[in-house]
Amino acid sequence: MSRKDYFDDPAAPTATRIVPAVTAFVQDEAGRVLMERRSDNGRWGMPGGVQEIGENISETVVREVAEETGIKVEVTGLVGIFTDPGHVIEFADGEVRQEFSLCFRARPLSGEVSVSSESLEVRWITPEELLNLDVSPTTYRRLMEGIKSSALPVIS
Secondary structure: OOEEEEEOOOOOOOOOEEOOEEEEEEEOOOOOEEEEEEOOOOOEEOOEEEOOOOOOHHHHHHHHHHHHHOEEEEEEEEEEEEOOOOEEEEEOOOOEEEOOEEEEEEEEEEEOOOOOOOEEEEEEEOHHHHOOOOEOHHHHHHHHHHHHOOOOOEEO
């Protein structure tokens, strides 16, 4: 695995960076959520990644979802901003980040589900099936906030 996540763990290494990243809560007309089993840690998560120079944050969402899942999306809103200092991510190259994730709501426009180098498996999953997946505590929180469909984004 190329990354290790720590959640409120006193043994976690000290974060040295905060990097803007996105996740996409993509729901189809049947209410299923687009999920991928990540190649870097083996857990299920929403597609997403780091913003690149020269793109706005909505473009980051569209690019990351397409790269990781094969699905083209349109950003429709913001689920929330998640900046839990208790979630520390250690990468194989020695980088250690504090979580900073903007979770966007998006709807699928076109494409076929496909895996990439960043995903081992990609599927549309019903909200009931989400409860049986191996997801991190922070991913679970974002999923539950996305399912609630609140008019106001969560800021934490």
